[in-house]
Amino acid sequence: MVDTVILWFRQDLRLADNPALCAAAERGSVIPVYVLDLDSAGDWKPGAASLCWLHHSLKALNDSLRNKLRLYRGDAAKIIPELARKHNAVSVHWNRCYEPWRIARDKAIKADLQDAGVNASSDNGSLLWEPWEVLKDDGDPYRVFTPFYKKGCLAAAAPRKPLDRPDLTLAQVDDDGMAVTLDELGLLPGRDWGEAMMEHWDVGEEAAEQRLEDFLEDGLKGYKSGRNFPDRDNVSRLSPHLHYGEISPNTAWYAVSNSGEGADVDNFLSELAWREFSYSLLYHFPELPVKNLQEKFDDFPWDKDAKRLRAWRRGQTGVPIVDAGMRELWQTGYMHNRVRMVVGSFLVKNLLLHWREGEAWFWDCLVDADLANNSASWQWVAGCGADAAPYFRVFNPVLQGQKFDGKGEYTRRWVPELKDMPDKWLFNPWEAPADVLEKAGVKLGDAYPEPIVDLKGSRERALEAFKQTKG
Numbered sequence: 001m002v003d004t005v006i007l008w009f010r011q012d013l014r015l016a017d018n019p020a021l022c023a024a025a026e027r028g029s030v031i032p033v034y035v036l037d038l039d040s041a042g043d044w045k046p047g048a049a050s051l052c053w054l055h056h057s058l059k060a061l062n063d064s065l066r067n068k069l070r071l072y073r074g075d076a077a078k079i080i081p082e083l084a085r086k087h088n089a090v091s092v093h094w095n096r097c098y099e100p101w102r103i104a105r106d107k108a109i110k111a112d113l114q115d116a117g118v119n120a121s122s123d124n125g126s127l128l129w130e131p132w133e134v135l136k137d138d139g140d141p142y143r144v145f146t147p148f149y150k151k152g153c154l155a156a157a158a159p160r161k162p163l164d165r166p167d168l169t170l171a172q173v174d175d176d177g178m179a180v181t182l183d184e185l186g187l188l189p190g191r192d193w194g195e196a197m198m199e200h201w202d203v204g205e206e207a208a209e210q211r212l213e214d215f216l217e218d219g220l221k222g223y224k225s226g227r228n229f230p231d232r233d234n235v236s237r238l239s240p241h242l243h244y245g246e247i248s249p250n251t252a253w254y255a256v257s258n259s260g261e262g263a264d265v266d267n268f269l270s271e272l273a274w275r276e277f278s279y280s281l282l283y284h285f286p287e288l289p290v291k292n293l294q295e296k297f298d299d300f301p302w303d304k305d306a307k308r309l310r311a312w313r314r315g316q317t318g319v320p321i322v323d324a325g326m327r328e329l330w331q332t333g334y335m336h337n338r339v340r341m342v343v344g345s346f347l348v349k350n351l352l353l354h355w356r357e358g359e360a361w362f363w364d365c366l367v368d369a370d371l372a373n374n375s376a377s378w379q380w381v382a383g384c385g386a387d388a389a390p391y392f393r394v395f396n397p398v399l400q401g402q403k404f405d406g407k408g409e410y411t412r413r414w415v416p417e418l419k420d421m422p423d424k425w426l427f428n429p430w431e432a433p434a435d436v437l438e439k440a441g442v443k444l445g446d447a448y449p450e451p452i453v454d455l456k457g458s459r460e461r462a463l464e465a466f467k468q469t470k471g
């Protein structure tokens with residue numbers, strides 16, 4: 001008789017290049033399961049946008065599994081051993097995750113399964129290099145990206161080559177009385193917002209592969225410089241697919257590196273390595289999401305201002321490129337990287353609001369919300385991270401707009417109130433002569449707000465606050 005094994009899908013919602021799935025397929029006939037375990041996630045339950053994505057991703061995965069994906073809701077530490085027992089599984093397979101709460105939970109599950117005589121086997125399905133493989137000569141983790149990538153990653157063994165989809169035998173199982181339907185998981189927000197947001201995306205493994213193909217064809221050439229311009233199609237938009245593992249970084253790595261050579265290829269690979277760096281930081285510094293990596297920021301005099309925070313979240317700051325980014329986020333669940341840096345700098349420096357406020361809003365609104373990338377990036381923006389932009393480097397949102405959205409296409413798209421403003425004044429309408437505003441039909445403080453802070457004054461205030469923390 002063929003053995004029954006369980007494949008526990010997590011952040012690897014795909015069939016191709018899935019090491020745990022390959023191992024399971026070799027071992028026996030497979031019961032594919034997914035467990036929505038919100039309580040174990042504690043403060044890091046996926047946000048609303050992310051849950052919305054998950055709904056569609058599970059639907060796509062279930063379709064690829066010929067309707068055999070079994071869904072559960074609750075504490076995975078109870079559900080997984082219980083499923084193994086009920087279905088007489090000899091083995092449970094999964095790909096590793098690196099969030100601190102998951103590491104602790106998975107260790108306990110592994111021990112429980114082994115105690116019950118069930119084999120528990122985990123693989124690496126979401127990183128190019130394991131965080132414990134890339135260390136400095138003295139065994140400490142890297143805190144600076146360039147040596148991490150050049151001396152660590154590139155000198156280590158090449159990433160695993162992508163694996164083919166395995167020949168799967170799916171097990172016939174009786175109802176265990178525990179499985180729920182996709183709708184019963186309750187992932188959709190029940191508001192029009194989610195539906196409108198998802199119109200911007202195709203979700204699932206097939207869509208992710210198509211996205212990568214489109215990027216290779218249309219985006220990669222010119223990526224190095226084009227990736228800075230939010231109105232250009234040079235970025236891959238693979239981040240939510242990578243987050244949910246609809247495509248592996250290995251597939252992206254080899255597709256891009258096999259497509260040719262040059263600065264665009266190198267630059268894209270190094271961006272994938274930034275993702276690795278974030279994961280390495282999260283693994284070695286598990287308090288990354290909540291604690292400044294540089295302690296001198298612990299007594300930084302952050303402001304508290306609910307009104308300003310609300311204006312930032314809603315894209316109503318009166319600073320056009322900031323508002324464009326925040327509205328793109330709200331409406332699509334995504335924001336271009338350049339603009340993420342600009343809105344981040346505006347929040348923590350011009351508004352002097354804590355980076356964790358920004359992190360929390362992004363967590364709820366991004367379809368690619370990712371504990372490692374989001375925490376590391378916010379610490380980078382705030383200047384308190386391991387390899388951070390120095391705090392005194394304050395982005396000027398007017399210059400950023402003029403430089404990276406020179407024709408204003410991105411900003412006009414998301415801030416249509418300003419669509420008739422000439423390029424010259426688009427990014428600083430408060431300085432525009434009255435007749436220019438009138439001609440463009442813009443009445444500041446009416447249809448579009450006056451800026452909520454003075455950029456120059458707030459920059460100086462931030463630098464002053466920073467001086468106080470130097471210890």
Ligand SMILES: Cc1cc2nc3c(=O)[nH]c(=O)nc-3n(C[C@H](O)[C@H](O)[C@H](O)COP(=O)(O)OP(=O)(O)OC[C@H]3O[C@@H](n4cnc5c(N)ncnc54)[C@H](O)[C@@H]3O)c2cc1C
Binds near residue numbers: 227237278335341381
């Ligand atoms: C304040 C802030 C918050 C962020 N929060 C997240 C987040 O929650 N989830 C997330 O995936 N990324 C986050 N990023 C990083 C980056 O903005 C996104 O990964 C990128 O914009 C995704 O778009 P893309 O897939 O088109 O990127 P591409 O330019 O096509 O890059 C390809 C892939 O490389 C990785 N990557 C690219 N840039 C970075 C980076 N700076 N750091 C880490 N990995 C990177 C991503 O996996 C991305 O999908 C954040 C950046 C900032 C400044």
